[in-house]
Amino acid sequence: MSSSPSEHITILYFAAASTTLGITSETIPIPPQAHPFYLSQLKDLLVERHTQLKGQSVGQTLRRILDTSQWSIDAEMVDDGDDEEKLGRIEVRNGMEVGVICPVSGG
Secondary structure: OOOOOOOEEEEEEOHHHHHHHOOOEEEEEOOOOOOOOEHHHHHHHHHHHHHHHHOHHHHHHHHHHHHHOEEEEOOEEOOOOOOHHHHOOOEOOOOOEEEEEOOOOOO
16 A cells, blocks of 8 residues: 555654754655655655755755754654664554754753
8 A cells, every 4th residue: 555645744853953944844855756654754854855945965964963853743752762663663554743852952
């Protein structure tokens, strides 16, 4: 079973991700050939998408940001423990809202 062209997810960008991309959110289609579609695949999709839209430098910066970010799905933090394998088991489905939560430092 494949995703229909009408299946979308909303990505919320915070902090460095938002600053780098110049947006706070976007709605993107789930690739029709990717069913099921996993959170680990989303990183590559976002980097590819923004490299095409904004250039290699933005894509590389976004990759670094995503590699150190936490994720949320529908306002619930994903406990990945920095484990790419675990991200590969978390399915992202139509209508979900995925947040890119960048690391913060404070004093």
